[in-house]
Amino acid sequence: MRLSFLAPVLALLPAFVTAQYDVPSAPFKLVVLSDSSTLNGTVLYSCHEGASIEGLCTGGTSNPAYSTYTHNTSSNAGEVNETLGASGYLIWVLPGGTFNESETLTLNVNPISNVALPLFWPSIEDSTSVAFDSNGLLNIQGYFDDRVVPIVGSTSYVAYYRWYVCTTYYQGYTYQTLAWALGEFPPENPTCQAVSVKQVFL
Template identity: 30%
Template sequence: MKFPLPASLLALAASAVQAQVPQNQTGPFFLHITGKDNKTIDGYGGACHAGAAIEGLCFDNGPKPDGEHLNYGSFFFNYTGDQDVGGSEVGTLSWHLQLAGGDPAFVPSPMSFSFPTTSNVAPPMFGTSSSTGGQPVGFDKDGKLFAYGYLDDSTFKPGVPPNPSDAPKAYYNWFVCWQSLGAYYYHSVGWATSLPPHNPTCEAVDITQVMV
């Protein structure tokens, strides 16, 4: 699968704010996506157009991206070094929107989850602006991508305030599903906020960092 970038996006992104250099950054790297139960799922993630300077994380059941489409499958991890989960750094996953002859040559696009009102599956979306600065995630000692949290509302009781854990817990609720991303319908990555996923096309996957 190839993910062409419309020329109109380049013009829009050229007006974005100057990219800021993170304190720490790793990358570029690929996101290797493999099925937990369905072993025929074995491919890579790539940025796919979902709106003006907005990309989803699509799944291509095939070899690593290469050639002119290398950028669409290459990602970066930005972190401050002052927070970890189980000894693994946490920060933001980003994709670089490349500009045609622009200065800067690219604009970082941090990943955030887009929470729909009618599903418990939230697709990751990359955008050049984010009010939250991006969804906090990390890579564990095996290179697997996780998100994390302190509270599990399935344990809540009426009138009893929850007691957040001092140690955040890593979660791996990644799936590949057929999803609507804006006006597009893609085979793409989703995050299930609870299990099982509401979308019947979803299949559980691991997402592993593989350095370019």
């Protein structure tokens, strides 16, 4: 599918995104991989969670603008582990009647839950860096382990794949969405099912 409508949209990425993360990927969709036959192969799409706030819902959409994303990485990142992938911002462009607004993915943390909700926000503040590994799988990387004393740091990053699909609630909206487990233990939300998220270029 040709997505020529994205050309003017991508040109509108804000300066704060293009300055730090100045290498946008080609457009892609996010596909769920799961042992569940009802989830496996479904396409994630941006769903309304508030004013200019979107979650990542399951089930797909007939409008490709709501399931098309880019990944901005940095030309100044230095040496990148190609197996784990380069970290950067996951970008979705909110199409408005008279505007197109670039939004970045942020993990919204509820302090009384170990399940975080990935949301697209119109601000870069607190955005979460993510990567796609050599198999196209979405991950978040870290370099220290605080489960041991003293805390162990590493000279290289480790990729984590703590993605789930859960029934989530945010500001009055209940959906089946992508979620992230905080820590190594299973999510306390009983609806959560473990998944992987694959980048599939358009």
